[in-house]
Amino acid sequence: MMKKTLGIGMVGARYGARMHLANYRNLPPGLVEVRGVCSLTEESASAFARDAGISFSTTDLNRLLAREDIDIIDICTPPASHHEIAIKAAEAGKHLIMEKPLTGYFGEPGDPEPIGLRVPRAKMRAGARRNAEAVRDAVRANKVIFCYAENWVYAPPIVKMRRLIAASSGSILELRAEENHSGSNSVFSKEWKYMGGGALLRMGAHAVGACLYLKQWEGEQRRGKRILPVSVMADTADLIHTEASDRARKAQAHQWISSDPTDVENWANVVIRFDDGSRATVLVSDVGLGGLNTRVTAYMTDGLIKANMTANDVIETYAVDPATFASENFTEKLETKAGWNRPSCDEDWFRGFSTEIADFIQAIGERREPLAGIDLAVDCVNVIYAAYQSAEEGRTIQL
Template sequence: MARHVRIGLVGSGFAAHFHLASYEKVYGEDFEVLGLFGRSKDKTAHLAKEFEVPKVYERFEEMLADKEIDAVDLVIPNFMHVPLAVKAAQAGKHVFCEKPLTGYFGPASAPAGTWTAKGFPREEMFKAAVAEADLAYDAVTKAGVTLCYGENWVYAPPIVKVNRLLAASGTPILRIQGEESHSGSHAQYAKRWQTAGGGSLIRLAVHPVGAALYLKYEEGRRRNGKPIRPVSVSCEVANLTWMKSFQDEPRKHMKSDWVDVEDYGSILLTFEDGSTAQLTSSDTVMGGIYNYLHVWGARAVLKASVNPNTACQAYTPDGGYFKDEYLVEKTESKEGWSFPSPDEDMVTGYPDELRDFVGAVSHGRAPKSDLMLAHDVVVVTYGAYLAAEKGARIDLRPHLRK
């Protein structure tokens, strides 16, 4: 029987806001966002007022001690995901965790803002990041709670449709190609490895990586009840905005103040059935956000354009005519032809993601984007950093769970 689900949300930044806005679009589930905890008291109070959330906690532990809370939604910087997820699981709470599950954020002894990833051995990072992902995996399974992994691409309508067409056609997937790129993150934490856990790969590529893994899991489950898992990875990373020719440009139309993180990466992933995926990310792409996934099968070719897509197209000779009307994420200008997103949260998959998470807790079932996906993405991404450093292919199999 379905039960009423009460959520405590942690965080008060950019993603906390779109989570709260997206919960308002969730239909057909019995739930409420009951409480908030954020580091900034002002921002948290403001969010509680804007979204009519009844409780505000002073400390995370207070939220965990509240017997009314069933699940915590972690919308906080990457380095905090696992420590808080482990505490929540130990307190018997279900966990909704934003992407990525975790990463490597420098030696524990390094004071904030001091450590640099330049020249730091990727082997050490890989081992530590996977060990951290293992901590979360073990805590969640031991506590018998559910971890829902915030990979919105799994829920983005174009990708949901691609998955349905894959199922309908029964095609084997031969090859996947995907990308998430734009002109650079707005967030300060993104500039440094110590706060972000890496550059474009960990912030952006995790989306197409997550979606590609999910589509291969689904293909395997349809065929014989077993997900098709990744086996090895190779990778190239670069700092394109550190090139002298870019530095010499008089005007910079993209973010270029990266401290020690890459602004480009491309992963080549091989699956246990021999199929491949090429998944790319970059912070050096102008003209809006590029989120797409193409699938080449034996019976069908499928192309999901998460963003931009042509559901709405606009032209104006003067961007001023559109005034403050929002068009789409990360465009530099409203002038000329543009591709306004009709409902960006919906196209990006956020409300359907949260609906699945709430439904998973309410009905006691697994979410589509789950703990295995969360863990695999960490192994693939940090395996990719190691592969790029070594110029070699890395065997992922010893590090995968279940």
Template sequence: MTTRPVRIGIIGAGFSAHFHLASYRKVYGEAFEVAAIAGRDPAKAAALAAQFGIPRQYASADELLADPAIDIVDLCVPNNLHVPLVLQAAERGKHVICEKPLGGFFGPDGAGADWTADGYSRAAMLDAVTEQTRAVEEAVARAGITFCYAENWVYAPPIVKLNRLMAASGSTLLRIQGEESHSGSHAAYSRRWRTAGGGSLLRLCAHPIGAALHLKHEEGRRRDGKPIRPVSVSAQVAKLTAIPSFEAEARKHIVTGWEDVEDWATITLAFEDGSVAQLTSTDTRMGGIRNYIAAHGSKAVVTANINPNTTCQAYTPDGAYFDSEYLVEKTETKEGWSFPAPDEDMVTGYPDELRDFIGAVANNRAPRSDLLLAMDVMLVIYAGYLSAAERRVVDVLPYLQR
């Protein structure tokens, strides 16, 4: 247990760094300080330091990791940098907060910037990410650090309540359904496997997959003291924006330009107790983001709507009337009916996530969202890519047990 405030260093100065910093302001009950920041863009890092009162700014991740006063590094960087920085942090004895996903496959060794995933072996990808997860597991164990997997759905109040209701009812979770969908990422990196590590299955479905795995982990721990884990995966992927009739349309209301990644995915998980989860994601859904998990238990059925929800509903005949006010993520228009988020960070779980992570480090305990969850999510996703490519059910147990 620490006797002083936990000191946090942020690595990254982009979108995720901003919402992490905004969420730290809402953390209560823990003694901590965001003490330093490092980013590839010094101007962006300086702007965040000024906005959030961060006392020290470093020119590189290496410099921040060398600071002996930093206890935790919060990795708000692109997916391809997650594993290298986790390994570096472990060598320095720093606890880690790692944004989802844990890692990914971004091309074989020596691949150039023009490498594409078209025709590349998904089995080789799965083998590569399996080795990644093992390398991280070994480094974390060797260093004796705490690894915190930043899967905010684990902490989203609707899903927390769902889990409590399943526990209270003593339900067996027979079937879980879930989805994350919206009209597409506008980030350039998301269009290519080389920079994104996959399409909507990785970027979006990681959330409902993570939530479903967490709920089964928790059910198993309640019943038998050990998590219930997945045994097989079946998936399909598609590029819906490549449909010729859609391509011929003059006006597009959803994001296009996907290169070698999918914009739709569905995946079915079978668990070792015989239960299942059916999860989907797409970059082709208009009308705002859709985030939900539904649990069909033996004694209760609970649906957790993160987005949209009916906490606040609004109507305007002219979206210009709401120009000065944020409504909700990924909506194409403010006109008509909408579902404004009163506190989007809170509903999506970010402040409670960070509070748990700080408390885990301060009190030398495991976080609710841990390395096991991070590893299972990663392996399930890439087993899904193999399943979709070979049109078969993939036995994931050999990869989980390596």
């Protein structure tokens, strides 16, 4: 008996939505069909619909949710709208795919502007937790599947790392996770009220998510229950607006870094303590040149495993003229194609995007939890906002 083709409604029509669309198209025929798109403006919705070859576009979310031929809502909007869209979609009985992060704190009536410089992080943490729990409650109450688009969980290097951990008899003593590049492409990334934070939330969600996932998985394998985070200590900064950066600006030696935040951080360092005594160290930066750099290292009692999701040397190039390979993609955020470079041979696969989409569709079809689901999404918000409070108050925050 042939399974039903799952209908997808996209919410958002820019970079994330187009990336998801490309990976839906890589699935076997007949599994899914993108049947509609909703965006803030008719222009962006129509452009996405035209490029995707779909007939329905709208600026009204309720019209998309009312369509009976749409089974899944894929949320690729800025984080400030995530939780409200997710709750409405769950209440409409739609399964959910959501780009990270799940949610955050985006301000309340009476908050002084800019909120990232003037609202206490303890208040933000409480608000972010309320938003996250409201989504989880809606997902469970309406019995829909929530798929959290944390691609690091699905990246082949992390999958292999998990298998290597399983093959050993040892334990993870420390995880070190890192992501660096020279600044976000998003116009929303500069302001807390749109993003819910800076590099720590936007990029650190990957690194924190991978560390939480690996420790939870290790606990289930080793002791039959998850290993959970119990405290967080952190430091954050806006390194582009410092005396060091001012000197570089005067010397015209800063133009390659696009990061220019209004009230968010572009650098963060976080230490997570787990209930088995182990640690995870997360370092993220929006001021790192050299293209996207992502990696996780597992320091174990009987071995060491390094997982590099970018900067691999499977292919190496050299060019004097940066235009030599201009028409071919190398890797995200790379400033120049001159000199020596290491282009990714299949970035969507190697970084886990294609695998996560395949698992999400299979999970929804089978009515099971995906590898990355609602609990991981909520845990990431809780840890990251505890880190924000730690950085502001200069102390360890208990979870």
